[in-house]
Amino acid sequence: MEKQTIKNLSEEYLMWLQVERRFAQSSIVSYRSRLKCFVRDVGDIDLSEFTMEHIFKLKQILYKRENSEVFIGVCLACIKGLLKYYRDQYSITLKINPDLITIPKRPRREVVFLTSEEIQRFRDSIDINPICGLRFRTLTEVLLGTGMRISEALSLDRTSIDFETKEALVIGKGSKQRTIFFNEESIMWIKLYLERRTDKNPALFITTGKNRLTNQDNTRYFKRQRKIAGINKKVTPHCLRHCFASHLAFNNCPFTEIKTLCGHERLDTTIKYYIGLTDKSRAKQAHEQYLKY
Known part of the structure; x- marks a missing residue:
């Protein structure tokens, strides 16, 4: 058999x-x-000759570069999965047991979201006169109004949206189909944006070159707009998704409904991210209300 x-x-x-x-x-x-x-970094290793020394070498290189725990974890998960695939699909006995490759535990990330006042400042700072500004404002409203992942929003076509029911079907994480719901404001901005368009491209969001917009195209817009709005937080498409879920939680929306609206597979994912926020908010209120000397 050919060397793999x-x-x-x-x-x-x-x-x-x-x-x-x-x-x-x-x-x-x-x-x-x-x-x-x-x-x-390590070499194009013959998988049947792969050992734990190769893993150790990779870890050394990644730690020396000061890569994040998340980055290192993905690298190790990737090579671990490849080794398991080779072992199981080809019925090969390996020199290494892939199950012994340990993945660093992901540190719990702080949920970055904007206050209501910051959201309004961000919105108001967008110049909607140029078509690219109107597109960016529309995308912002769609993310805030639906809680979609950026990949889901950018996959939308004009025909994806039922403007009567204010719904759309998207293919979410894990290639699972789910229904997302628009609020009145996001629908209004979509209509304004489409009215300004003169092209026939079916994609809902397109570049000035008339190609479907990608997340890479958006990065600079979010970075620039954050500075214009005077917001000292890292504002990204995912931050707006956190805004959606956080403000639902602050307004006492049940976590089971937030789970569905965000397209989380597991309820504990939703709770892990957002219950701490509501606990902190309530604790602060209690501190102000009850602490008397």
Whole structure:
């Protein structure tokens, strides 16, 4: 049998992840990048000769570069998955037990969200006179009004939205279909944006070059707008998703409904991210109300 190296088996493994495990395209792109980095840094190892020394070498390199725990975790999960795939699909006995490769625990990330006043400042700072400004304001309102992931929002076509029911079907994380709901404000901005468009492109959000907008196209807009609005927080599309969920929680929306609206697979994911926020808010209110000397 032909020698199987990381480079030889990568595309087959990635296709398997996409088809059998329903990995999102963004995850496939990330895994492909990590596998190429491994080959560059450690070598295109024959998988049947792979040992724990190779893993240790990778960890040394990543820690020396001061990569984040999350980045290191994805790198290790990627190579661990490739080794398990090779072992199980090809019935090969490996020199390494992939199950012994430990993945660093992800540190709990602080949920960054904007206050109502900051949201309004961000909105008001957007110049909607140029079409790109109107597009950015519309995207902002769609993210705030639906809680969609940016990949879901950018996958929308004009025909995806039922303007009567204010709903749309999207393919979310794990290639799962879900229904998302628009508020009146987001629908209004979508209509304003589409009225200004003169092209036939079916995509809801497009570049000035008439191609479907990508998340990379948006990065600079969010960074620039945050500075214009005078907001000292990192404002990203995911931050607006946190705004959506956080403000629902502050307004006493049940966590089961927030889970559905955000498209979380597990209720404990929703609770893990957002229950601490409401606890902190209530604790502060109690401190102000009851602390008397």
